[in-house]
Amino acid sequence: MKKSANKYLGKWRILEMEQWDREFIDLTGEGHIAFEKKTRGELHFGAVDCDLDCRIETVGEQERIEFSFVGVDEGEEVSGRGWAMLDGDRLCGRIRLLGRYDPPNPERNNPSTTVHLLVHELLKNSPGST
Numbered sequence: 001m002k003k004s005a006n007k008y009l010g011k012w013r014i015l016e017m018e019q020w021d022r023e024f025i026d027l028t029g030e031g032h033i034a035f036e037k038k039t040r041g042e043l044h045f046g047a048v049d050c051d052l053d054c055r056i057e058t059v060g061e062q063e064r065i066e067f068s069f070v071g072v073d074e075g076e077e078v079s080g081r082g083w084a085m086l087d088g089d090r091l092c093g094r095i096r097l098l099g100r101y102d103p104p105n106p107e108r109n110n111p112s113t114t115v116h117l118l119v120h121e122l123l124k125n126s127p128g129s130t
Contacts (some may be wrong), residue, residue, distance in 0.1 A: 048071065065084050066083045
């Protein structure tokens with residue numbers, strides 16, 4: 001089976017998140033998620049900076065990019081996983097931050113926060129584009 005071209009490559013601007021406003025998303029720089037060749041990438045929003053490990057998967061009839069991440073948020077380790085799929089010229093998906101963002105709950109072994117992402121591709125090959 002021939003693999004399809006990676007339509008997700010590039011830097012995508014985070015436009016909105018369910019739990020945080022635009023001011024927080026861009027707190028320490030422009031919020032974005034970037035997918036690079038060789039299954040790598042990065043995620044940045046608020047004070048969160050993470051490295052991604054990515055794979056293109058098919059779920060049902062839909063192709064999407066799935067990723068896990070690890071990094072820092074205000075100096076503390078943060079990790080999680082997520083996915084995104086194309087919707088026209090936008091990427092929509094979810095990330096799940098493990099541990100830090102929910103109050104402790106003894107009934108849950110793995111506390112997490114799930115966040116909806118709406119992102120839009122930045123202009124590629126444009127030096128200094130913001």
